[in-house]
Amino acid sequence: MFYEPSKNDHGLKRPPFKSIAVPRPIAWISTLSEDGVPNLAPFSQFSNLGFEPPYIMLTINQHGKKKDTVVNIERTGEFVHNMVPLELIEQMNITGGTFPPEVDEFELAGLTKAPARLVKPYLVAESPVQLECKYVQTVHLPAGGANAIDIIIGLVVGVHIKDEFIREDGKLDIERIRPVARMGYSDYTTVDKVFEMQAYSAGSGANVALEGITGVYK
Ligand SMILES: Cc1cc2nc3c(=O)[nH]c(=O)nc-3n(C[C@H](O)[C@H](O)[C@H](O)COP(=O)(O)O)c2cc1C
Numbered sequence: 001m002f003y004e005p006s007k008n009d010h011g012l013k014r015p016p017f018k019s020i021a022v023p024r025p026i027a028w029i030s031t032l033s034e035d036g037v038p039n040l041a042p043f044s045q046f047s048n049l050g051f052e053p054p055y056i057m058l059t060i061n062q063h064g065k066k067k068d069t070v071v072n073i074e075r076t077g078e079f080v081h082n083m084v085p086l087e088l089i090e091q092m093n094i095t096g097g098t099f100p101p102e103v104d105e106f107e108l109a110g111l112t113k114a115p116a117r118l119v120k121p122y123l124v125a126e127s128p129v130q131l132e133c134k135y136v137q138t139v140h141l142p143a144g145g146a147n148a149i150d151i152i153i154g155l156v157v158g159v160h161i162k163d164e165f166i167r168e169d170g171k172l173d174i175e176r177i178r179p180v181a182r183m184g185y186s187d188y189t190t191v192d193k194v195f196e197m198q199a200y201s202a203g204s205g206a207n208v209a210l211e212g213i214t215g216v217y218k
Contacts, residue, residue: 019184031072044182082127132158
């Protein structure tokens, strides 16, 4: 089949595009309003933007107005990403509801707040990995009508990893963390199987490329 997203002429019950860029890891973003109200929400349009330095991006869709997360990050300049393991999916799902800015989603979902070290927003204490981030910039994309897409870019300034999730060989124990990721529709997946493959390495500069891929610096 072939279809043009602008025409939505796929003939299927639901547009398949969201099922193509999969799996999408879930950014579970903690912020504070200017008045200090904690906010927590999931965003699956999430990725790193380079490693050195480590930037991350969140794509947040406006529905008539900026979401609380965007407002908070742009006003306070800080946020925290919390990794979502399989056992926290129910809590994560609750925080995806639409609540007014005065609602503390940590309380709503029964989550524990832990202090961060370099930024003010709280960590989700139950999460195995958290990234403390400083706001860098917002990129705006048009999205039809008065709407826009806010792409938030942040610089990771601090990384928390619970020691129990670091294996003896020094790797993160992803199979034990079982991070959750979004698929299309109401589908989710989790990473519970990892396999290894050595990077193909040839030509001049191959060692540098290999170091970039594997993260091993000698
Ligand atoms: C698993 C999951 C993934 C989501 N991903 C996104 C996303 O990538 N972008 C977005 O704008 N909203 C996404 N949402 C919806 C937001 O979490 C929701 O609009 C939330 O209320 C925003 O909170 P805020 O207004 O406090 O920022 C997602 C929701 C769930 C449950």
